[in-house]
Amino acid sequence: GQQLNQSPQSMFIQEGEDVSMNCTSSSIFNTWLWYKQDPGEGPVLLIALYKAGELTSNGRLTAQFGTTRKDSFLNISASIPSDVGIYFCAGQGSATNAGKSTFGDGTTLTVKP
Amino acid sequence: NAGVTQTPKFRVLKTGQSMTLLCAQDMNHEYMYWYRQDPGMGLRLIHYSVGEGTTAKGEVPDGYNVSRLKKQNFLLGLESAAPSQTSVYFCATQPWDTGELFFGEGSRLTVL
Secondary structure (H helix, E strand, O other): OOOEEEEOOEEEEEOOOOEEEEEEEOOOOOEEEEEEEOOOOOOEEEEEEOOOOOEEEEOOEEEEEOOOOOEEEEEEOOOOHHHOEEEEEEEEOOOOOOOOOEEOOOEEEEEEO | OOOEEEEOOEEEEOOOOOEEEEEEEOOOOOEEEEEEEOOOOOEEEEEEEOOOOOOEEOOOOOOOEEEOOOOOEEEEEEOOOOHHHOEEEEEEEEOOOOOOOEEOOOEEEEEO
């Protein structure tokens, strides 16, 4: 089946630093999504990408849909303590199917004040 | 609006017991999913439904059954719980026209 490799597995950074994480796949996806999970909660969508090469921002977050359609990147600028959590990438074959999103294993972010 | 509501939020079972997790949504979404989350393993799809009366197997369906008798509800059943089913279970919904998933808060299940 499809597999996503998400890296890094964990990050420990100082408040104010920038963060980068990525996902790669051996398969092509038509949609890439990035979610954040706070402790004790379900994941919440941060950014959705629907077109190869697309670069989308949401506040301090920027995500890109790789041109090969096999990867995606998420950057967080000027991190703050509330950025702490687990970040998941997810790929889907088609946005209008029951996409059966395939998830990466997550990047756990710790921000030191 | 409540969004996606899961009940119960916590449950402890003994090996061999059965139970049902309920997912209820008020967003009128067509698609519903059950995932399990284990440390370091991300979210793995158990079963899903593309509409009322339909269900299909996901990545890790063994030991689970599901039903979607009403559009707004998606039930996940464990007929004979095993310690390997100790996990956090998440229900999610998805509208037909986007890829976005809306998750419930999770149900933490421990099987002793």
